[in-house]
Amino acid sequence: MSANKRPRRLYRYVIDHDKGFAPNPFFKVCTLACCKPRIRKGAEIGDVIVGYGPAEYGLSGKIIYWMLVDEIIGFDQYWREPEFEKKRPRLGGSLMLNFGDNIYHRDPETGEWIQEHSFHGEQGTVIGKGNLKRDTGRTDRVLIGRDFAYWGGNGPRPPEQFNEFIKSGIGEVYAVKSEDRKEAFIEWLQSLPARGLISEPTDWFHDKKVRKLLETGAVAC
Template sequence: MLIEPSSILYAYAITRDFGFAPNPFHGFCTLATCKPDIRNTAKVGDWILGVGGANLKNAKKKCILLMKVTEKMSFDDYWDDHRFSIKKPARNGSRVQVLGDNIYHKDRNGEWIQEDSHHSNPDGSFNITNLYRDTKANQVLISDHFYYFGDKAIEIDLGSIGYNRIRNYKKISLDKSEPAKKIIEEIDIKFHSDKNIIISDPCQFSDFYKRVDQGTGELY
């Protein structure tokens, strides 16, 4: 079933689109960092609509991502799952490897480890601001039913779902919103042959080597 009973659409602003959060590579789209409120409350069967924020001028107010949550797991389970080992970051690897989002797991004492990644400090040490924000929700959202448009983001009718101001996120009941259901259904029909592939590169893919501090928004 495409749209499950009692499911929710979470529409949110993608402030930065490197290919890290969301991470659309290797046949799964994952949201493993940022947006802790969405990661905490979204359930399997819900939908995530990622809309270009003001900083992404060519994708502003356009759909970068539409994904159905098909799995949800803790950071430790994500780290240990052999399917997602390929999403562990390698800062000396390819662009896709550099942007791996499988970065959090706990040590023997139950303390968080943050792997050298897009969310670390320039020297690879822990960025405590990012670690704190990301681990506020010990949940990873996973999809094997997604459409990732990247820098070829598509126009959608955001006004019809009341998401005109692209800030934070909006939670929409799919039982009660025909316009929200229509957006999902139309994308699923029109782009069905492009499901689970990267239709175009992330908007900021050329800056793959940069890191970010979520507290200041600074890239380095």
């Protein structure tokens, strides 16, 4: 590690709403483009992010996903890149397309933010002002990970020796007591053979509003 580079961080937080939006684990790339502005602002390439399940669904302490950050880009680049066009939301399509996270880019003439029509907007409008401010106000960064595992509600619980890295409650943390212990936990994560999208998002099974989308013809992919 060079003198100018900080130790990589292990971000941990609880995912309150696991719809496949934040994070978005589809199309072989895991992206964190919305919500969690402090993580998106502070993370660097090489950091690891772990999202745990909510107690509401009996998933406390279980890992929904982990990702290794290998690229960080701005919203405009995310919008323009052909690789990420599939992550633009298409309401009325499959659930995977309904919850696309590629929703922000700037008007090239005015510089104002454009928020594409998505479930992230407020009811009856395209724009969700609260979400727009939260997602773009602190940072213009999208975290991208191609080495990831996303289990939804079927993820593992870390072995007992790694209980110190389990997150509960609100907020996010990256502080650790021991760098060696942190690296051992990351090594355990990466030793798990499963990669990519393993199971569908938790809320596809538990959230009544999402279930209604299924019942009205939006087919899960």
